[in-house]
Amino acid sequence: MFGQQTALRKFAIASKIKRGKNNQARMGTIPSETIEQIAAANDIVEVIGSYFPLKRAGANFKALCPFHQEKTPSFMVSPSRQTFHCFGCGAGGSVFRFVVDYEHIDFPTAVRKLAARAGITVVEKSGGRGAGDEERQRELRQRLLKLHAEAAQWFDENLIRREVGKTARQYLRSRGITVEIAMRWQLGYAPDEWDAFGSWARSRGYDVRDLIASGLIKAKDDSDPTGSQRSVSAQGAAHATASYDRFRGRIMFPICNDVGEVIAFSGRLLQDEEGAAKYLNSPETALFRKGGVLFGLDKSKRALIEADCAVVCEGQLDLISLFESGITNVVAPQGTAFTEAQARILKRFVNEVVLCFDADAAGQKAAERSLDALLQNDLIVRVAEIPAGEDPDSLVRREGKTAFEKRIADARDFFDYWIERETANLDLNSLSAKMEVARTLAETVSYVHDPVMRGEVISKISARLAVSASAFAALVPKQVRKGPSEMTTERRQQLVPPNDIALLCILALRSEQAHQFLRAQSWREVLSQLPSTYFLERILESEVRPNDSASLSAFLASLEPEEEDIISGWLHLKTPPNSVAVPWLRLRQAALRRQLDIAKDRIRLPELSTGDVINLQKQILDLQEQLHELSQPAGRGDN
Numbered sequence: 001m002f003g004q005q006t007a008l009r010k011f012a013i014a015s016k017i018k019r020g021k022n023n024q025a026r027m028g029t030i031p032s033e034t035i036e037q038i039a040a041a042n043d044i045v046e047v048i049g050s051y052f053p054l055k056r057a058g059a060n061f062k063a064l065c066p067f068h069q070e071k072t073p074s075f076m077v078s079p080s081r082q083t084f085h086c087f088g089c090g091a092g093g094s095v096f097r098f099v100v101d102y103e104h105i106d107f108p109t110a111v112r113k114l115a116a117r118a119g120i121t122v123v124e125k126s127g128g129r130g131a132g133d134e135e136r137q138r139e140l141r142q143r144l145l146k147l148h149a150e151a152a153q154w155f156d157e158n159l160i161r162r163e164v165g166k167t168a169r170q171y172l173r174s175r176g177i178t179v180e181i182a183m184r185w186q187l188g189y190a191p192d193e194w195d196a197f198g199s200w201a202r203s204r205g206y207d208v209r210d211l212i213a214s215g216l217i218k219a220k221d222d223s224d225p226t227g228s229q230r231s232v233s234a235q236g237a238a239h240a241t242a243s244y245d246r247f248r249g250r251i252m253f254p255i256c257n258d259v260g261e262v263i264a265f266s267g268r269l270l271q272d273e274e275g276a277a278k279y280l281n282s283p284e285t286a287l288f289r290k291g292g293v294l295f296g297l298d299k300s301k302r303a304l305i306e307a308d309c310a311v312v313c314e315g316q317l318d319l320i321s322l323f324e325s326g327i328t329n330v331v332a333p334q335g336t337a338f339t340e341a342q343a344r345i346l347k348r349f350v351n352e353v354v355l356c357f358d359a360d361a362a363g364q365k366a367a368e369r370s371l372d373a374l375l376q377n378d379l380i381v382r383v384a385e386i387p388a389g390e391d392p393d394s395l396v397r398r399e400g401k402t403a404f405e406k407r408i409a410d411a412r413d414f415f416d417y418w419i420e421r422e423t424a425n426l427d428l429n430s431l432s433a434k435m436e437v438a439r440t441l442a443e444t445v446s447y448v449h450d451p452v453m454r455g456e457v458i459s460k461i462s463a464r465l466a467v468s469a470s471a472f473a474a475l476v477p478k479q480v481r482k483g484p485s486e487m488t489t490e491r492r493q494q495l496v497p498p499n500d501i502a503l504l505c506i507l508a509l510r511s512e513q514a515h516q517f518l519r520a521q522s523w524r525e526v527l528s529q530l531p532s533t534y535f536l537e538r539i540l541e542s543e544v545r546p547n548d549s550a551s552l553s554a555f556l557a558s559l560e561p562e563e564e565d566i567i568s569g570w571l572h573l574k575t576p577p578n579s580v581a582v583p584w585l586r587l588r589q590a591a592l593r594r595q596l597d598i599a600k601d602r603i604r605l606p607e608l609s610t611g612d613v614i615n616l617q618k619q620i621l622d623l624q625e626q627l628h629e630l631s632q633p634a635g636r637g638d639n
């Protein structure tokens with residue numbers, strides 16, 4: 001019967017939304033069986049749990065969402081379905097999607113990473129067009145990781161075993177860093193020569209272009225005003241090659257990502273030298289993004305979670321001293337102040353931060369500049385008292401662990417400390433001076449999202465300035481929080497189908513029986529009559545096996561990210577009613593009604609031939625008959 005209406009159906013199909021065209025492009029050249037195999041070998045709870053802690057919540061696990069800012073966890077991980085979904089921002093999907101979004105890497109890279117984690121070799125189909133660039137980037141990152149690992153080892157051997165590292169060894173010993181500690185942190189030494197590292201690396205077979213891409217050596221025409229005056233005698237060697245070492249005569253601190261791979265270095269001069277920076281960091285590379293890494297995090301993760309508090313110090317040596325003295329919940333921002341990205345990472349581990357910055361002006365500036373990012377991420381900020389002329393390193397070595405812990409426990413709320421500082425030299429009788437301070441303070445208060453905390457801060461400041469709380473509150477500018485999702489509401493609405501279709505999607509994804517039932521129906525015919533059936537068609541035409549979470553992951557991996565968001569949400573809903581026949585019946589009725597409407601419209605058109613009219617009348621009667629049959633009590637509807 002449906003067969004006679006090809007023209008009408010074509011009309012209906014043409015009006016549907018376009019299907020995702022580039023699943024294959026997302027999968028790259030990796031066969032879908034391999035994707036399934038990799039999914040099966042990587043438990044999503046373990047994988048996500050290796051990035052940040054997950055708490056058990058019934059059959060699922062939950063955490064604060066890493067993709068948007070929140071105070072109560074709405075990020076759920078389902079071990080049975082091997083999916084995640086955030087009910088706050090809507091992000092969700094398979095284990096692959098998590099790694100893509102969390103690590104900001106492309107899909108094939110995430111697949112390869114998870115394959116490596118599980119010891120699976122990925123054999124790729126050759127010759128994918130457009131994959132060339134991605135492939136080259138991935139290979140470059142691989143080579144750079146290997147180079148960094150070997151470089152860290154070479155620097156470390158210079159420091160620990162070689163004559164060239166003697167002065168550096170002595171210096172570190174004077175700062176309480178023993179050989180054992182230096183080895184634990186893989187500290188190293190870069191000789192004070194122009195081409196020591198470069199010639200070693202070339203002898204190991206590294207290409208000069210890769211060495212330059214790593215930031216460990218610089219091309220000759222890069223100007224380097226800080227280095228040009230130093231080591232005049234070594235300049236002859238520099239002329240011999242087209243490049244020279246970035247790090248010369250420095251103690252080398254490897255900077256690791258949160259899984260402990262070396263991705264950059266920070267080099268410290270042994271003694272202050274005029275015109276040269278005390279600390280020199282790697283430039284941004286394919287591996288290293290400044291402001292996105294916290295020094296020490298790979299080692300202090302667990303302690304941070306247990307303490308629910310991060311002790312933040314400025315330098316690497318401070319951090320190592322604290323850690324080695326037994327204060328292990330420590331991190332250091334690379335550079336001077338916290339970035340928004342670093343604060344967001346930290347918020348996944350702790351709710352509170354104690355700043356242990358130097359008492360000097362630079363340290364105070366760093367503390368102040370860190371504040372906005374920390375407050376924006378709803379972190380409670382306190383400031384530990386560090387006496388002038390001391391730093392956490394000297395302090396913990398002189399006073400010991402217990403005394404330092406007391407400093408942390410006694411650390412004052414940042415606002416108390418800061419109100420006092422801002423108002424210390426303030427003449428409260430001068431209205432203009434008072435207004436100026438009030439405006440400065442109000443700007444920072446605007447970053448406090450928590451209403452209780454904000455109210456408290458406002459009342460403290462207004463009391464200190466002797467103005468009314470409401471007058472001060474009026475000065476606080478409104479901050480606009482950036483939304484996490486780039487997906488337009490329009491696209492979402494287009495994708496989200498009406499209730500019955502959504503229900504059938506859920507059932508088809510969660511129950512083998514429902515999936516089979518629907519596939520046994522003439523579903524293409526029915527769905528072609530209805531709007532918003534895109535997902536249901538995708539699900540039914542896929543080979544997904546709902547009881548097999550790896551197959552589910554492979555199916556999710558074939559979707560566009562925004563589609564994956566929506567489907568992962570369905571998978572994480574509470575168990576829906578499990579009758580598939582009822583919503584399916586309603587869908588069939590809707591399809592028939594729609595055809596009936598179209599036929600009735602057509603029969604009113606002018607200039608129809610008698611034959612047309614007769615055909616349409618037949619069609620209408622036929623459709624009415626079918627609708628009538630479907631409306632009978634259960635048992636007769638489905639053929």
Ligand SMILES: [Zn+2]
Nearest residue numbers: 065068086089
């Ligand atoms: Zn979220």
